[in-house]
Amino acid sequence: MNAKVDLTETNRVKDAAPAINVSPSPHIGSTSNSTRRMMIDVLIALTPAVAMAIYMFRVYALIHLGLCVATCLAAEYLFVRMRGKSISLNDFSAAVTGVILALSMPATAPWYASVIASAVAIGLGKIIFGGLGMNIFNPAMVGRAFVMISFAGAMGAAAYESGAGWVDAISQATPMNALKQAGALTPIGDMFLGLTNGSLGETSALACLLGGLYLCYRRTASWEIPAGMIATVLVITGIVDLVGGHGGRLILHHLFGGALLFGAFFIATDPVSSPLTPRGKAIFGIGIGALVMLLRFLSGYPEGVMFAVLLMNAVTPLINRWTIPRTFGEY
Amino acid sequence: MELLQSKDLPGKGSFSHGIHPPDNKSLSRDAAIEVVPTPKRVVLPLLQNIGVPSKSIVQPKKQVVAGEAIGVGEAFISTNLHSPINGVVENTGVCTLPNGRHLPAIYIKAEGEQLSGQALYEDVLGGPWPKDCPAIYYPSTISKAIHEAGIVGLGGAAFPTHVKVRPDDTKMIDTLMINGCECEPYLTNDYRVMLEAPGAIIAGALHGARAVSAREIIIGVEDNKPAAIERLKKEAEGTVIKIAVLKTKYPQGSEKQLIKAVLGLEVPLGGLPSDVGVAMSNVGTMAAIARGVIREKPLTHRVITVTGRGVSNPKNLLVPIGLSMQDAIDYCGGLTKDAARIIAGGPMMGFAFSNLSMPVTKGTSGITVLTHDDVRKENETSCVRCGRCVDVCPMQLVPTKLAMASRHGNLSLAHQYNIMACFECGCCTYVCPAHIKLVQLIRMGKAMVVASRK
Ligand code: SF4
Ligand code: SF4
Numbered sequence: 001m002n003a004k005v006d007l008t009e010t011n012r013v014k015d016a017a018p019a020i021n022v023s024p025s026p027h028i029g030s031t032s033n034s035t036r037r038m039m040i041d042v043l044i045a046l047t048p049a050v051a052m053a054i055y056m057f058r059v060y061a062l063i064h065l066g067l068c069v070a071t072c073l074a075a076e077y078l079f080v081r082m083r084g085k086s087i088s089l090n091d092f093s094a095a096v097t098g099v100i101l102a103l104s105m106p107a108t109a110p111w112y113a114s115v116i117a118s119a120v121a122i123g124l125g126k127i128i129f130g131g132l133g134m135n136i137f138n139p140a141m142v143g144r145a146f147v148m149i150s151f152a153g154a155m156g157a158a159a160y161e162s163g164a165g166w167v168d169a170i171s172q173a174t175p176m177n178a179l180k181q182a183g184a185l186t187p188i189g190d191m192f193l194g195l196t197n198g199s200l201g202e203t204s205a206l207a208c209l210l211g212g213l214y215l216c217y218r219r220t221a222s223w224e225i226p227a228g229m230i231a232t233v234l235v236i237t238g239i240v241d242l243v244g245g246h247g248g249r250l251i252l253h254h255l256f257g258g259a260l261l262f263g264a265f266f267i268a269t270d271p272v273s274s275p276l277t278p279r280g281k282a283i284f285g286i287g288i289g290a291l292v293m294l295l296r297f298l299s300g301y302p303e304g305v306m307f308a309v310l311l312m313n314a315v316t317p318l319i320n321r322w323t324i325p326r327t328f329g330e331y
Numbered sequence: 332m333e334l335l336q337s338k339d340l341p342g343k344g345s346f347s348h349g350i351h352p353p354d355n356k357s358l359s360r361d362a363a364i365e366v367v368p369t370p371k372r373v374v375l376p377l378l379q380n381i382g383v384p385s386k387s388i389v390q391p392k393k394q395v396v397a398g399e400a401i402g403v404g405e406a407f408i409s410t411n412l413h414s415p416i417n418g419v420v421e422n423t424g425v426c427t428l429p430n431g432r433h434l435p436a437i438y439i440k441a442e443g444e445q446l447s448g449q450a451l452y453e454d455v456l457g458g459p460w461p462k463d464c465p466a467i468y469y470p471s472t473i474s475k476a477i478h479e480a481g482i483v484g485l486g487g488a489a490f491p492t493h494v495k496v497r498p499d500d501t502k503m504i505d506t507l508m509i510n511g512c513e514c515e516p517y518l519t520n521d522y523r524v525m526l527e528a529p530g531a532i533i534a535g536a537l538h539g540a541r542a543v544s545a546r547e548i549i550i551g552v553e554d555n556k557p558a559a560i561e562r563l564k565k566e567a568e569g570t571v572i573k574i575a576v577l578k579t580k581y582p583q584g585s586e587k588q589l590i591k592a593v594l595g596l597e598v599p600l601g602g603l604p605s606d607v608g609v610a611m612s613n614v615g616t617m618a619a620i621a622r623g624v625i626r627e628k629p630l631t632h633r634v635i636t637v638t639g640r641g642v643s644n645p646k647n648l649l650v651p652i653g654l655s656m657q658d659a660i661d662y663c664g665g666l667t668k669d670a671a672r673i674i675a676g677g678p679m680m681g682f683a684f685s686n687l688s689m690p691v692t693k694g695t696s697g698i699t700v701l702t703h704d705d706v707r708k709e710n711e712t713s714c715v716r717c718g719r720c721v722d723v724c725p726m727q728l729v730p731t732k733l734a735m736a737s738r739h740g741n742l743s744l745a746h747q748y749n750i751m752a753c754f755e756c757g758c759c760t761y762v763c764p765a766h767i768k769l770v771q772l773i774r775m776g777k778a779m780v781v782a783s784r785k
Contacts, residue, residue, distance in 0.1 A: 020673060020685045021706075024771045026757030027678040027699075028352060028516065029707030033764045035715055091712065133713030133765070222718065271717035276729060278722070327749040328587065328726040329600040 035132070038271075039092035041220040045211035046099050046266065052207040053103060053200040060107035061200050064114050065099065071118035072098035079127040093132045097121050100266055101140040103201025104259070104306070106160045113151055117143035137313045138273045141306050148306070157302070160197050174198045175257030176302040185249055191256040198258065201266075205256035212265025221269035224278050228285020229264040229292070230255070236293040260292065263305035273313045280316075280323035287312045340549065341595040345578040346588040348725045350758045352516050352581055352679070354555065359519045359638040359645040364527055366452050366649045367662050369416055369445040373653025374426050374690040375401065376434040380483040381490045382408030387437055393420045397446060398629055401437055404481070410491045410693075411481035415631035415651030418442045429675035429682035429689060436690075439653070452649060455632050460530035460621055462570060465541040473542040473624055480623030481693075482630045485615035486510060486521075486584070487676055489694030492620065495610055496542040505608040507545040508593065509536055509617055511552040511559065512577060512584035515677025517699045520636040521614050523647040525552070525559035528618055529566040535617030536572055538624045543610045548572045550614065551593050555579040581679060582756045586611045588725050600752055615696075635691060637663045641670030641700030650691055656698060657687035669702040678705075679757045712765045720759035720769060726752045730759035734769045737776025742783055745776045753777065 053061040076094035080087055088094075101121055105114055121143025129135040148155045160174050172178075174197045175186040190196050194204025202208070215221035233254055241250040254260065259267075268274065268288050275284050288308045295304025378384040385402035395401060395414040402412030418439045426436040446454060465473070478493035509532070513521040525532060532550070540548045550567075552560050554576050564574050575593045577583055587598045589611070596607040604611045615634065622628050631652060638645035643664030650659060656673070660666060666673075674681035675689075676696050720730035729748055736745035750773060759769045 021671060022683040022685050023672070023706075023709065024768070024774075025674075025678070025680050025682070025755075026760050026770065027672055027674055027681070027683060027701055027707055028705060028761065029766070030350075030352075030762050033719075033762060034708075034766065035712050035764050038715070038717070038764055131713065133715045219719070271715045274716075276716055276718040276721050276731065278718075281718070324729060324748065325721070325727045327600055327728060327752050328591075329597045329602065329752070330749065331599065 035093070036091050038220045039096050041215060041218050042096045042266070043092065043099065045215045045220075046103070046201070048207035048210045049103055049201040049204065049262065049266075050099065052194045052204040056194060056203060057107040057200055063111065064102040064105045064107075064109070064200060067111060067114040068102035068105070068118045069095055069098035071115050072101070072122050075119045075122035076127070079123055080131065083127065085131065088132060091132060094122060097126070097139045101143055103262065104140065104144050104199050104267075106155065106199055108160070110151070110154050113147045113155060116150070117147040119143075120146040133272055135272055136316070138267055138270045138309055141267060141310050144306055145310060172197045174302065175253065176296070179253060179257070180296075180302040185253055186257060188249065188252045188256065191253070196257070199262075202259040202262040205261050208261035208265055212261065215265060215269065221265060222271075222274070222278070222281045224281035225268050225274060225285040226264035228282045229260070229268060229289040232286045232289025233260060233293060236290070240297075254293075254296065258296075258303050259305040263288075263292075263309060267305065267309050268312075273316060275316050275319045275323065277320070277323045277325055279325070280319045283319055283323065284312055284316065287315065340573065340575050340593055342575070342591060342593040343595065344576065344592055345580060346583070346591045346725055348723050348727065348758070349580045349582060349588070350723050350761055351579075352761060354516045354579070355638075356517065356519050356522070356555070358517065358640070359636050359647055360522060362519075362523075362646045364452070364456070364523050364634055364647045364649050366448055367654065367659065369441050369447050370651065370654050370658050371441055372421070373415055373439050373441075373651055374436050374655065375412055375414070375439065375653045376426055376428060376436040376690065376692060377402055377412065378432070378434050379412065379489060379652070379693040380404075380408070380410045381488060382406065384434070385409055385412045387423055387435070389420045389437060391420050391422045394418075394442075395420060395439060398631060400629070401439075404491070408491055408494055410483055410493075411479065411629065412437075413481055413629040413631050414439055415653060416441050417445055427686060427689060428692065429684040451632070454628070455622060455649060456524070456528040456531060456618065460534035461625065462534055462537060465537045468538070468541065468624070470542045470544055473538050476624045476627065477542065477620055480619070480629040482616065482619045482623055483693045484612055485619060485633055485693065485696070486613035487680070487694055487696050489692070492612060492616055495612060496539055502605045503608055504543040504545045504605060504610045506547040506549060506594065506610070507536065507540040507543060508590060508604070508609050508611045509548070509550040510584050510586070510589055510611065510613040511550050511556075511563070512589065513556070514553060514579075514581045514584040515679055515681075515696075516581070517638045518636045518677045518697045519638070520634045520647055520697055522556055522559055524615055524618055524634055525556070526562055529562040531618035531621040532563065532614050533566045533570065533572060534625060535619070535621035537570060539610075539612065539617060539620050545610060546571075549575050549593055551575045551577050551583075551589050553577050553579040553583055581758065582725055584613075585725065585754060585756060587754075600749065630693060633691075633693065633695070635659065635695055636697035638697060639700035640702045640705060641667050641673070642698075643667055652693055653690045655687065656684075656689050656691065659691060659698060660687065660700070666700060667702070669704075670700050671703040671706050672701045674699045674701065679761070680755065707761075708766055709768070711767050714765050714767055717764060719762045719764065723758040723762050725756060725758060726754065728753055730769045730773065731767075733776060734767060734772035737772045737779065740779065742780060745780060750776050750780060
């Protein structure tokens with residue numbers, strides 16, 4: 001009797017045996033957490049900015065978004081195939097690069113600028129280093145910098161002002177250019193909501209804040225980076241504002257006009273090209289903020305976020321080395 | 332009121348970093364400890380502690396009674412081994428443990444009358460546990476009794492307890508720190524012991540503290556176990572024992588993290604708790620000490636949790652050491668259809684195994700059976716350098732750097748980033764969005780470092 005019971009018991013476990021797998025600990029993992037989920041988070045966070053871009057720049061926004069995303073995906077597919085690696089489109093990282101790149105373009109930039117920028121972003125910005133996670137520089141900014149230097153005329157101030165009359169905003173100067181060229185201050189409310197000219201996704205401070213706070217809440221973006229950037233800009237413009245007697249408007253202008261918030265939340269926070277430790281991230285953010293102010297005040301360009309991010313990307317490996325945390329129990 | 336109790340302790344009730352995995356303790360939390368019927372056979376590996384195997388002192392066909400010594404620990408870091416049942420030595424063969432080690436073992440077949448059911452429960456955990464007698468023993472008498480009883484740390488590491496409680500002139504111990512955190516998800520065996528046998532824990536703690544001449548005795552319990560905290564407090568009234576209420580967080584029960592959380596002290600890198608004047612053990616071990624010293628009974632039984640959604644009826648069990656995993660699982664209604672991974676211990680640090688004939692050892696805190704849905708996904712992608720692993724490492728390491736250094740065999744980089752400080756808690760792997768097997772790589776790196784030192 002007993003023996004028989006035992007046998008069936010053993011058989012039952014044997015039946016289950018093929019499904020039993022063995023692997024080293026830990027055996028559980030955080031379920032809401034994957035690279036893909038992080039990229040989807042970024043796409044979700046970008047929706048307010050995308051919506052605002054489409055509202056403000058209509059077909060121009062659609063054209064650049066379409067071109068950038070399509071080219072990024074195609075380039076990723078092509079280059080990854082060339083390197084003989086398995087296709088990585090489903091991690092959505094190429095799509096994220098496409099959307100961020102499109103949102104950093106001026107509305108009336110020539111179509112080929114978007115295409116070339118995207119191909120360069122993926123090819124030179126990412127795949128050449130070995131793909132996702134291996135790149136040193138923010139891919140979107142590599143692409144953006146490439147076309148900005150190659151087609152300086154078509155991508156400069158002119159691209160922001162040559163627009164067709166039926167999209168009102170495009171015929172104005174961007175807030176940062178107006179400030180730089182004429183010392184003119186754009187109404188703060190317009191800049192906050194995004195009713196001004198500028199790169200497609202950067203005009204609405206509100207949209208950037210909404211998406212950015214979501215990203216920080218999800219911990220997909222490390223809050224130390226935008227906090228460091230914004231705090232630095234506040235301090236520097238605060239001093240200049242006080243000295244120049246602008247009554248606070250210069251601070252808000254530098255904060256809400258231009259690409260500062262878009263850059264702080266969506267570009268600088270790219271995990272791959274930013275430092276690893278909280279302290280490193282804060283240093284990185286402060287560095288970008290300081291460079292942005294340096295470029296805005298002293299360079300020939302009205303804006304400085306793109307170059308500031310690229311410069312700090314270059315320093316990231318060093319920051320990582322400087323900020324090795326003190327191990328528990330190490331004196 | 333609970334917080335008041337920890338306020339007079341210097342620690343903050345927590346350490347920095349760590350994770351909050353779903354604890355899943357409700358599966359077995361309310362299941363009172365049940366005594367499993369005496370099995371037909373027990374298998375006792377000769378190595379049930381960190382250190383040197385015990386030496387067998389029995390031959391096949393020898394009659395043994397429950398509690399009789401069948402192995403002796405001759406080396407310093409080794410323990411004695413006793414038969415948990417009345418029976419006959421069948422043979423001395425080999426058996427495999429969940430961690431993959433093959434070990435010589437003694438097989439004992441049950442024969443004759445057995446102590447079982449309520450009587451066994453009373454013998455191990457029940458009854459009165461006098462609190463006032465430690466003074467009647469010399470410290471050395473207590474540590475000798477602990478040595479005789481073959482007691483090891485029941486939290487999982489299985490370090491011989493007599494080595495820890497040995498009076499030592501070179502390292503003064505001020506505090507006996509008792510770990511009742513049970514921070515591993517799923518496991519509830521320590522919780523049940525705290526609830527059902529707080530008297531044994533308190534008595535064991537008093538005796539243990541006398542053995543090491545510690546003036547302070549603190550039991551640390553996570554705040555997700557309010558009932559256990561109440562029971563221990565009540566039992567500890569009139570003694571010097573303090574109960575520290577800690578934040579629920581993994582790995583709160585790791586010794587260095589617990590000392591930081593309660594006493595605010597950092598055990599130096601590469602050091603031991605004794606370097607900051609602390610002796611550390613867990614609550615189950617205290618109950619074993621009480622039984623060993625007061626009742627002069629060796630460690631032959633322990634409480635384990637058999638749990639997880641892959642087990643039909645999760646339970647807490649009082650089992651003889653040497654019971655097969657199969658018997659324990661069968662007693663809980665067997666595996667379910669979607670059982671996918673069987674783990675000795677909890678899901679964060681336990682070993683997965685597939686051979687159910689393996690025995691429960693002194694260090695087995697439980698068996699967790701996960702289903703396909705519970706098991707961590709392992710489709711690894713590239714590190715996106717998000718730094719989440721850095722944000723959770725309780726040792727404040729940079730796990731991604733350690734893993735990459737290991738992968739590329741870069742020992743000097745591994746050394747620069749203090750690879751040996753990793754105690755393999757798994758927090759980094761738990762959070763990694765790229766599903767990189769960080770701990771596995773780090774473990775490999777540690778092995779390389781050790782090998783290179785030789
Ligand atoms: S958590 Fe994973 S992906 Fe993120 S830095 Fe660490 S190893 Fe890389
Ligand atoms: S590096 Fe080691 S100690 Fe740090 S989280 Fe990972 S496993 Fe735990």
